[in-house]
Amino acid sequence: MTKNTITKLSIMLLTATTVLTACGGNNNNNASGGNTATKPASETPAANADAAAKKEISFTIGYASGDPATKKAIADTVKKYTDANPNVTIKDLSETSSAAYLDWLKTKDAVGEFPDLVEMRDTEVFADAGKIVELPADLLDLFESPPQVDGKVWNAPLQVNSPQGIIYSKKAYADAGIAELPKTYDEFIAIQEKLKTAGITPLVVGGKDIFHMGFWVNKFLIDDVFSKDPDWNSKRTAQTVSFTDPNVVQGMTDFKQLFKNYVDKGWLSTADNQTASILVSGKAAQLYSGTWMFTQIAEADPNFEFGFYAIPDREGKLNVIGLPSPAGWSLSTEAAQDADKTEAIKSFIRFFFEPEQYSAYLATINAIPTTKEKVTYDTSEQMQVALDLVADANVTKSLAINNWWGDNLIPPQFRNWYYKLLQDMVMKDGDVTDYMKQADTEYDNQVKANSL
Structure with missing residues (x-):
């Protein structure tokens, strides 16, 4: 390039x-x-x-x-x-x-x-x-x-705003017999199974830092909610949609299952700044993050070979962070x-x-x-992939739940509360719908408090 x-x-x-x-x-x-x-x-x-x-x-x-x-x-x-x-x-x-x-x-x-x-x-x-x-x-x-x-x-x-995606070890993929990148979300899950079967921890997550939780949370919210309805936040504020709606429950169910089955067990005590070293050391095969990690990974091990791609949704569409x-x-x-x-x-x-x-x-x-x-x-090979995603008109561009503004602005304290709720849901193996009912209640309470 x-x-x-x-x-x-x-x-x-x-x-x-x-x-x-x-x-x-x-x-x-x-x-x-x-x-x-x-x-x-x-x-x-x-x-x-x-x-x-x-x-x-x-x-x-x-x-x-x-x-x-x-x-x-x-x-x-x-x-x-x-x-x-x-x-x-x-x-x-x-x-x-x-x-x-x-x-x-x-x-x-x-x-x-x-x-x-x-x-x-x-x-x-x-x-x-x-x-x-x-x-x-x-x-x-x-x-x-x-x-x-x-x-x-x-x-x-x-x-x-640049796309986020999977940063993966090329060696780990080769060792697990993974020759092609996924074309659907189900194929992505199949890759996780191959890594797991090969004795390789599929994913590292820096869950100790609450902002890091947003990478995965918004991956599923964008796929199931915002890519189809960019004004969902304003409708939630008006109480015409709900966190208990099937699309949100589906996204958060996928989030929970991914964490339960494929994320390194120490994710809640792992800091974001530890993830690069865990990836290059071979302790995990993949990290879901943004383009800012490319330099950190290269500095951690200049010989580490890695790739980058956006995870497709179930229909094979690509939906990424990318709006201003x-x-x-x-x-x-x-x-x-x-x-x-x-x-x-x-x-x-x-x-x-x-x-x-x-x-x-x-x-x-x-x-x-x-x-x-x-x-x-x-620019690097990995950054070129990100640039291609941004330039591709067939890739849906969106924002994280807390980055919308105007009528779509959410209560300022809700984002972190919601991320912590989802951490609790994973750790306690909680019922997704029950947890989403809590999200509705808290969201409405915060909207009311901010309007006083």
Whole structure:
């Protein structure tokens, strides 16, 4: 694959977001000001930036670091920026526990440590709470049609959402006599049986980190729910559909059976950052995860041969993560009140998305760029599969349950509660329908609590 291929693909994807995002033009109520009237030279953004560059400035930055590759990519860029701008100090507040990122951010807010620049994933939640401001108007031109919430852009998008799938050991597949990749979900299960019969643990799961549970949960929700009804969340909020409906019960039954029969027994105490080493050591044959794992696996063992594919549903269709969502760097409301701090943060964002830095970030996590300016990097065999999935019009693109917005936004605490409910269901061999009744009750309670 040539470097230009990924650039052309990313532009095609981002241009397509104009039909997916909310209507409305750029709003002028930005922290940087939207007034286009002529200003004195001393009040122009360039003059402000020059003035800020002469001062000692510090700001805090917060981002999710459950994935080691992403943490390293961001930390490397922060260091490059501060090396180039010695007057600016950036305090790293990256989340380092196995707690949910949303909960970590809420805790930081409660103790008065909400980051000045924050990787925002639950944009609508924090925008409604008045914790973040719109992306400054003079940064909008960096990106090609970034997703909007209520007609406003709140984020500098870090990357386009990439498909998740099975990362598998080619040696393990060969040892188990697996010569072809599955064309249906039943064929995928047959592969698990072959691995098991050959004495090979089929799957490793980093269940200690709650975010990791979402990979498998959403695989089945996308296949059985969202690929057929992208507005299911809004209907659940309106109580016109239920977690006890046959399609959801089928998906969660498949989830439970997969975990009971083919996942390594220590999955609940295994951290996400352990999964790469478990895979390359041969202790498990497969990992279901995203493209950010490719670099980690290659670094864990450069000689480890692995492949990547999306798991088909029962009808043989491919349904993957792939729609854009409003997420990325956001400026806190408090930081936006400080003109010097705002200019320093804007300077960092521009630096982050410069091709030299941004290409290194993208290459580290195998991601698709969001910028208008061309950004290239060498891609692997595995990443090419992911790019082909995104480019294939016959592959249904979707989002995880918690990444929808607008009318399809779920209660912010429900995702983690639901993932933990499913962990409990597997460990206790619980009845799927009974557990889905609990999900309905909790969902409605959270909707009611959030409306008060």
